[in-house]
Amino acid sequence: MSNTNGGFxxxxxxxxxxxxxxxxxxxxxxxxxxxxxxxxTVSYKQSEPGIVKxxxxxxxGNPTRDVLERVIAKMExxxxxxxxxxxxxxxxxxxxxxxxxxxxxxxDDVYGGTYKLFTEVGTRFGVEVSFSNCNVTSFxxxxxxxxxxxxxxxxxxxxxxxxxxxxxxxLAKKHGALLVVDNTFLTPYFQRPLVLGADxxxxxxxxxxxGHSDVSMGALVVKDEQIGKRLKFLQEHMGVVPSPFDCxxxxxxxxxxxxxxxxxxxxxxxxARYLENHPKIEKVLHPGLPSHPQHELAKKxxxxxxxxxxxxIKGDIVTxxxxxxxxxxxxxxxxxxxxxxxxxxxxxxxxxxxxxEQREKLGITDNLVRFSVGIEDTEDLLADLEQxxxxx
Numbered sequence: 001m002s003n004t005n006g007g008f009x010x011x012x013x014x015x016x017x018x019x020x021x022x023x024x025x026x027x028x029x030x031x032x033x034x035x036x037x038x039x040x041t042v043s044y045k046q047s048e049p050g051i052v053k054x055x056x057x058x059x060x061g062n063p064t065r066d067v068l069e070r071v072i073a074k075m076e077x078x079x080x081x082x083x084x085x086x087x088x089x090x091x092x093x094x095x096x097x098x099x100x101x102x103x104x105x106x107x108d109d110v111y112g113g114t115y116k117l118f119t120e121v122g123t124r125f126g127v128e129v130s131f132s133n134c135n136v137t138s139f140x141x142x143x144x145x146x147x148x149x150x151x152x153x154x155x156x157x158x159x160x161x162x163x164x165x166x167x168x169x170x171l172a173k174k175h176g177a178l179l180v181v182d183n184t185f186l187t188p189y190f191q192r193p194l195v196l197g198a199d200x201x202x203x204x205x206x207x208x209x210x211g212h213s214d215v216s217m218g219a220l221v222v223k224d225e226q227i228g229k230r231l232k233f234l235q236e237h238m239g240v241v242p243s244p245f246d247c248x249x250x251x252x253x254x255x256x257x258x259x260x261x262x263x264x265x266x267x268x269x270x271x272a273r274y275l276e277n278h279p280k281i282e283k284v285l286h287p288g289l290p291s292h293p294q295h296e297l298a299k300k301x302x303x304x305x306x307x308x309x310x311x312x313i314k315g316d317i318v319t320x321x322x323x324x325x326x327x328x329x330x331x332x333x334x335x336x337x338x339x340x341x342x343x344x345x346x347x348x349x350x351x352x353x354x355x356x357e358q359r360e361k362l363g364i365t366d367n368l369v370r371f372s373v374g375i376e377d378t379e380d381l382l383a384d385l386e387q388x389x390x391x392x
Contacts (some may be wrong), residue, residue: 009303014257015075015189022074023067038248060236064244068251075188076201078221080228082235083247087114087184087204089240090218094149094200096178096234100126102148107163108133109156109362112351116271134161136168143175153182158310158346158370159363160285162294165301169197184337189261191302194223199247207337208306210253211260217242217250260339263375264307269308271371275311280389282312307373308336316368319392320345324369326388328356330379341374341381
């Protein structure tokens with residue numbers, strides 16, 4: 001693809017049409033509804049004992065969930081998607097792909113919930129876990145003979161480091177390990193890890209894919225049919241499935257994904273540029289800024305960036321908390337990817353479970369603020385930042 005999107009890869013063509021129409025033709029439904037009906041039933045009638053036409057129990061399969069999974073798979077250029085009750089639910093299922101003695105090599109700057117799941121749950125079942133920084137060279141040094149999974153976020157949470165997916169996939173294949181990429185921050189609209197060589201793409205659908213802060217859900221997407229079958233088995237027998245209504249909500253949210261992501265991208269870049277030039281800000285982290293240390297890599301594998309950015313406030317935690325308390329359009333909350341603008345002090349919120357020395361090593365300090373820039377009017381967001389910064 002050619003670089004025609006402000007230096008980034010071209011945006012995917014036909015993406016909005018796919019999100020709105022894929023697997024959702026009115027002719028598929030009994031009364032030709034334009035919006036697919038929700039199937040809320042738990043169980044399905046059998047013509048004879050043990051004779052199942054298509055569905056038996058909602059844990060095994062559900063028409064609403066099936067449509068959602070097929071749409072997400074198509075968006076990510078995959079062959080199979082499985083949805084779960086939360087983003088962490090999907091990562092918990094990943095652990096079930098491993099056995100005692102296997103090793104996970106995880107990126108060090110990772111969501112605090114993922115860190116605790118790996119280090120405090122996975123290790124209880126005999127899975128070894130270690131961490132690497134974002135450089136592929138570092139991953140190569142830390143890989144072991146028993147490494148069966150490499151797990152990365154790119155961009156990372158919260159310091160927005162970029163991992164070279166294509167190069168890391170080559171390393172993973174060389175050592176017989178599965179490469180899992182958490183694509184929550186970008187969605188398949190801005191990044192498609194399977195195309196770049198990843199084996200599994202993970203999403204917290206709670207965030208941008210749903211976009212309205214009213215659903216908790218996760219997803220895994222693969223190309224390999226055998227891995228897909230295994231994940232389907234685990235989804236059913238671990239029972240970590242989402243409700244049909246929540247699946248309907250995410251399908252609804254994804255119909256406006258393109259419009260929302262374009263506005264998130266525009267607003268976050270405006271906020272990043274504003275903050276980078278403000279005297280009370282030490283540093284801004286946003287892959288779309290030329291000042292980002294991996295800006296060129298971002299342009300190589302991404303078609304844009306979402307509403308995520310981080311900034312270091314000049315001052316201590318008291319100053320930072322005063323700034324956060326002064327904000328009006330930005331709501332202090334631990335999530336991200338909503339239509340509303342959110343802000344977090346990660347050191348004491350999303351990453352409080354990560355040891356302090358590890359946080360400081362990663363740059364998750366008491367003056368690091370993570371912004372999830374929403375889709376409000378740009379001018380109002382900048383005005384809110386202006387008045388809040390004036391308070392410190």
